[in-house]
Amino acid sequence: MKKSPVNLAIFASGRGSNFSAIVKAIKQNEIKVKLVILVCDQPEALVIKRARIARIPVILVKREDFPSRADFEAAIIQRLKSYKINLIALAGFMRILSASFVKRYHNCIMNIHPSLLPDFKGAQAIEDAFKHQAPFTGVTVHFVDAEVDSGPIILQQKVNINKRDSLASLEKRIHALEHKLYPEALKLFINAKLKIKAGKVYLS
Numbered sequence: 001m002k003k004s005p006v007n008l009a010i011f012a013s014g015r016g017s018n019f020s021a022i023v024k025a026i027k028q029n030e031i032k033v034k035l036v037i038l039v040c041d042q043p044e045a046l047v048i049k050r051a052r053i054a055r056i057p058v059i060l061v062k063r064e065d066f067p068s069r070a071d072f073e074a075a076i077i078q079r080l081k082s083y084k085i086n087l088i089a090l091a092g093f094m095r096i097l098s099a100s101f102v103k104r105y106h107n108c109i110m111n112i113h114p115s116l117l118p119d120f121k122g123a124q125a126i127e128d129a130f131k132h133q134a135p136f137t138g139v140t141v142h143f144v145d146a147e148v149d150s151g152p153i154i155l156q157q158k159v160n161i162n163k164r165d166s167l168a169s170l171e172k173r174i175h176a177l178e179h180k181l182y183p184e185a186l187k188l189f190i191n192a193k194l195k196i197k198a199g200k201v202y203l204s
């Protein structure tokens with residue numbers, strides 16, 4: 001039976017290094033997916049420039065242009081439907097999606113987080129691990145559920161924090177790992193290798 005194509009949207013608000021890592025993996029034929037659109041909520045974000053260079057259409061949706069989060073999300077959903085999006089990759093998207101949005105795209109929204117979840121949730125995960133002098137931290141790619149930085153874990157890898165590390169050197173290693181793990185996780189999804197049972201991901 002012919003597999004239905006995976007139409008990917010990346011949601012990002014900032015620098016976009018994960019966006020570029022995914023674009024590169026697609027170009028190098030490591031993952032067979034159509035990256036259809038970038039959804040961005042910040043007009044000045046560097047990721048927009050990256051998308052323009054990669055010739056990926058940008059959907060700019062500013063929260064302040066809508067009276068409520070429901071209206072903001074409705075506008076996004078309308079675009080996702082028109083582009084037939086069936087997979088969403090959050091890559092530094094600094095907005096929390098509502099439970100109803102997550103339900104609509106159940107197990108079709110991934111996120112990358114720079115820690116070994118459930119440790120160090122939140123926006124300052126690398127800094128928090130560093131400040132707490134944790135012996136290690138890591139990177140997690142997970143499906144998104146209604147909670148923040150939560151949901152079935154797809155891939156997770158540890159990064160040791162060495163005595164000689166500065167915050168910058170730790171960040172550098174974590175981001176390098178992110179750029180490897182996100183394309184790997186997408187590949188597992190695209191090749192239908194991920195089975196979810198009772199909130200856990202199993203590789204088949």
Ligand code: GRF
Pocket residue numbers: 012014015016017018019091092093112113114178
């Ligand atoms: C990454 O560290 C990612 O784990 C987190 O936000 C950051 C986005 O970085 N969710 P970039 O915009 O992809 O460079």
